Amino acid sequence: MFKSVTTVMTFALDPGASARWWGEFLGVPVTTDVSDTGSVYAWVEIAGVEVGFHPADDARNRRGGSPVVYWGVDDVDHARERLLAAGCTHHRGPLTIAPGRRIAQLRDPFGTVIGIEGP
Numbered sequence: 001m002f003k004s005v006t007t008v009m010t011f012a013l014d015p016g017a018s019a020r021w022w023g024e025f026l027g028v029p030v031t032t033d034v035s036d037t038g039s040v041y042a043w044v045e046i047a048g049v050e051v052g053f054h055p056a057d058d059a060r061n062r063r064g065g066s067p068v069v070y071w072g073v074d075d076v077d078h079a080r081e082r083l084l085a086a087g088c089t090h091h092r093g094p095l096t097i098a099p100g101r102r103i104a105q106l107r108d109p110f111g112t113v114i115g116i117e118g119p
Contacts, residue, residue: 015053070115
């Protein structure tokens with residue numbers, strides 16, 4: 001029935017700015033869709049998964065109501081340092097949750113909590 005995750009949508013106060021930051025950080029293009037009402041949905045694609053940024057509002061999903069997206073990385077400490085240098089801030093961790101499996105959470109420059117997971 002379920003095959004794979006195709007899209008992870010997060011909610012942002014400025015979806016276009018959030019997507020542009022991630023596109024630049026990941027070195028991937030940003031795609032933007034503007035509705036006839038002027039709202040913006042923007043996304044990047046990485047490893048076949050669309051990471052989308054939708055306008056945050058109380059009707060659809062308040063800020064912070066989104067699940068945390070965890071990115072698989074080769075080295076949690078290295079990825080964390082790179083994200084901090086690029087403008088993210090510490091949220092929690094790094095934590096060892098199982099032998100050889102570590103996680104950390106950071107906030108991107110727009111306040112969205114993201115996770116990294118790896119050794």
